[in-house]
Amino acid sequence: MPQVMEKVRNGVDTETMFATLDAIKxxxxxxxxxxxxxxxxxxxxxxxxxxxxFYGAGQEDTSRAAAxxxxxxxxxxxxxxxxxANPAEALLHALAACLTTSLVYVAAARKVPLTRVxxxxxxxxxxxxxxxxxxxxxxxxxxxxxxxxxEGDAPEEKLREVxxxxxxxxxxFDMVSHGVPTTVELG
Amino acid sequence: MPQVMEKVRNGVDTETMFATLDAIKxxxxxxxxxxxxxxxxxxxxxxxxxxxxFYGAGQEDTSRAAAxxxxxxxxxxxxxxxxxANPAEALLHALAACLTTSLVYVAAARKVPLTRVxxxxxxxxxxxxxxxxxxxxxxxxxxxxxxxxxEGDAPEEKLREVxxxxxxxxxxFDMVSHGVPTTVELG
Numbered sequence: 001m002p003q004v005m006e007k008v009r010n011g012v013d014t015e016t017m018f019a020t021l022d023a024i025k026x027x028x029x030x031x032x033x034x035x036x037x038x039x040x041x042x043x044x045x046x047x048x049x050x051x052x053x054f055y056g057a058g059q060e061d062t063s064r065a066a067a068x069x070x071x072x073x074x075x076x077x078x079x080x081x082x083x084x085a086n087p088a089e090a091l092l093h094a095l096a097a098c099l100t101t102s103l104v105y106v107a108a109a110r111k112v113p114l115t116r117v118x119x120x121x122x123x124x125x126x127x128x129x130x131x132x133x134x135x136x137x138x139x140x141x142x143x144x145x146x147x148x149x150x151e152g153d154a155p156e157e158k159l160r161e162v163x164x165x166x167x168x169x170x171x172x173f174d175m176v177s178h179g180v181p182t183t184v185e186l187g
Numbered sequence: 188m189p190q191v192m193e194k195v196r197n198g199v200d201t202e203t204m205f206a207t208l209d210a211i212k213x214x215x216x217x218x219x220x221x222x223x224x225x226x227x228x229x230x231x232x233x234x235x236x237x238x239x240x241f242y243g244a245g246q247e248d249t250s251r252a253a254a255x256x257x258x259x260x261x262x263x264x265x266x267x268x269x270x271x272a273n274p275a276e277a278l279l280h281a282l283a284a285c286l287t288t289s290l291v292y293v294a295a296a297r298k299v300p301l302t303r304v305x306x307x308x309x310x311x312x313x314x315x316x317x318x319x320x321x322x323x324x325x326x327x328x329x330x331x332x333x334x335x336x337x338e339g340d341a342p343e344e345k346l347r348e349v350x351x352x353x354x355x356x357x358x359x360f361d362m363v364s365h366g367v368p369t370t371v372e373l374g
Contacts (some may be wrong), residue, residue, distance in 0.1 A: 010230075010231065011230035011231030011232075011233070012231050012232075012266055013266065016266060017266055020264075020266065020318075021318060021320060024314070024315060024318065024320055025320060028315060028321075031313050031314045031315040031318075031320070031324075032311070032312075032313055032314075033311070033312045033313075033314050034309055034310065034311050034312070035273070035275050035276050035279060035309070035310050035312065035328075036276075036279070036307065036308060036309050036310075037276055037279035037280050037283050037307075037308045038305070038306070038307050038308075039280070039283035039284065039287055039305065039306045039307075039308070040303075040304070040305045040306075041287050041291060041301070041303070041304035041305070043197075043198035044197065044198030044199050044291065045198075045199075045288045045291065045292075046198070047283070047284055047287045047288065047304075049272075049279075049280040049283055049284065051272040051276045051279075051280065054262070054276075056262075056264055056265075056314075057264055061262060061264065063262055063263055063264070063269070064262065064269055068271060068272040068276075070257060070272065070277070070280045070284075072280070072284035072287075072288065074288065075241070075243075075248060075250055075251065076250055077207075077243055077244055077248065077250070078243075079199055079200065079203060079204055079207065079292070080288075082250070082251055084255055085236075085238040085255040085257065086222070086284075086288075087281050087282075087284040087285030087288060087358065087359045088222050088281070088285070088358050088359060088362075089222045089223075089224055089238045089241075089255075090257070090277065090280055090281035090284060090359075091278065091281040091282075091285075091359050091362060091363075092222060092223070092224035092236075092238075093224050093226070093236040093238065093257045093259070093277055093281075094274050094275070094277035094278040094280075094281055095274075095278075095369070096224050096226035096234070096236055097226065097234055097236065097257075097259030097271075097273075097274040097277060098274030098275070098278075099371060100226055100228050100234045100259075101232045101234065101259065101261065101267075101273075101274060102317070104228060104231065104232065105232075105266070106319075114228070116227075116228070117227070117228035117234075118225070118226065118227045118228070119225070119226045119227075120223065120224075120225050120226075120374075121223060121224045121225075121226070122221055122222070122223050123221065123222050123223075123367075124219070124220070124221050125219075125220045125221070125222065125358065126218050126219055126220075127211070127218045127219075127220050127243075128211060128215060128218040129356070129358070129361070130289070130356050130357065130358040130361075131207075131208060131211065131218075131356075132293075132352075132356050133208060133211055133212060133218070134215075137218075138361055138365075139356055139357060139358045139360070139361035139362075140358045140359065140361035140362035140365070140367060141222075141358075141362060141367050142367075142368075143367060143368045143369065143370070144367050144368070144369040144370070145369075145370050145372075146369065146370065146371040146372065147372050147373075147374040148371070148372065148373050148374060149373075149374050150373065156373075159373065160373050163371065163373055165319075167371045169316070169317050169318075169319050169326055170317065170326060171274065171275050171312065171316070171317040171326045171327045171328075172274045172275060172277075172278050172327065173326070173369065173371070174316070174317075174325055174326035174327035175275075175278060175326075175327035175328060175363060175366075176278075176362060176363070176366065176367055176369055177366050177367065177368070177369045178325075178327070178366045179362075179363065179364050179365045179366035180310075180327060180328050180329075180330060180331050180363055180364065181329075181330045181331070181364070182282070182330065182331040182332075182333065182360065182363055182364045183330070183331070183332050183333065184286065184333040184335070184350065184354045184360070185332075185333065185334050185335065186334075186335050186336075186337065186343070186346065186347050186350055187307075187334040187335060187336050
């Protein structure tokens with residue numbers, strides 16, 4: 001069944017993908033999504049996010065049978081006991097995951113079969129900012145470097161083009177590189 | 188042993204905290220940290236980040252005996268099979284975790300005992316951006332709303348003040364609200 005084999009590329013059902021794109025083009029309102037996280041503090045730098053429901057395609061999504069949980073923590077040197085990746089590392093994970101998924105989807109759409117995708121991310125921070133010691137340095141990373149290693153059935157120039165397109169369309173790359181208006185309130 | 192009881196507030200060893208702050212004030216170079224994530228693609232929208240080593244306090248940190256892993260995925264409506272929170276949700280987790288830890292540390296430093304901290308985060312997105320259908324909408328969230336619910340042994344005005352200070356010093360809030368110069372390269 002070579003036709004069935006071809007339908008799924010890089011683990012993405014391309015028939016469903018193109019049908020989804022057509023449906024959104026026809027009815028742009030269904031493109032409105034809202035994602036949510038509930039977080040509760042456990043102790044010290046240990047807190048836990050619970051992630052389940054979201055709004056999308058014109059309705060509240062109830063397809064997730066169980067919630068995902070992600071624990072946060074800090075290493076001893078930052079006054080924690082390593083109960084999870086720290087928040088800055090979690091942000092790097094979000095960026096890596098989004099760039100990778102974007103890359104895999106773009107490659108599927110452009111008929112580029114991938115065999116391996118890895119990325120290494122580094123973020124440099126002077127913690128005098130977030131520790132409240134200095135107003136001269138920013139709180140977050142000064143810069144982030146992402147280096148991809150990609151293998152697939154396409155020349156390097158094609159893989160580079162797919163990575164560029166994926167970066168240009170990544171939701172988290174957009175947010176991390178340009179920022180998002182964010183309000184924090186006491187409810 | 189009331190003195191020992193007082194030393195640890197909100198799960199944070201305040202003696203160690205103030206000693207750390209003094210050490211950084213005396214030797215600002217030790218404030219330079221580098222956090223890292225390694226991510227590898229599994230299939231479709233499923234990828235996994237591995238998080239262990241980092242550089243800080245003048246040396247490569249080797250205190251973490253094992254790596255943390257965080258899986259990413261997408262729900263069916265976004266062409267995945269729910270192998271983990273999606274990247275945009277992971278970014279909300281990073282923000283929630285950082286604000287919460289910042290809040291807990293600031294409260295510990297200011298002698299405010301906390302009993303409960305919860306937060307709800309919402310991000311609104313028009314997925315026509317990240318799906319490449321429209322150049323009129325951005326790829327990421329248009330805005331993010333964070334609502335905290337905080338209980339502790341302090342008047343509401345004090346809790347509000349602590350939350351404001353925590354937000355002003357949060358590394359991830361800084362990055363998400365202002366953006367970070369980010370480079371993506373094929374290695």
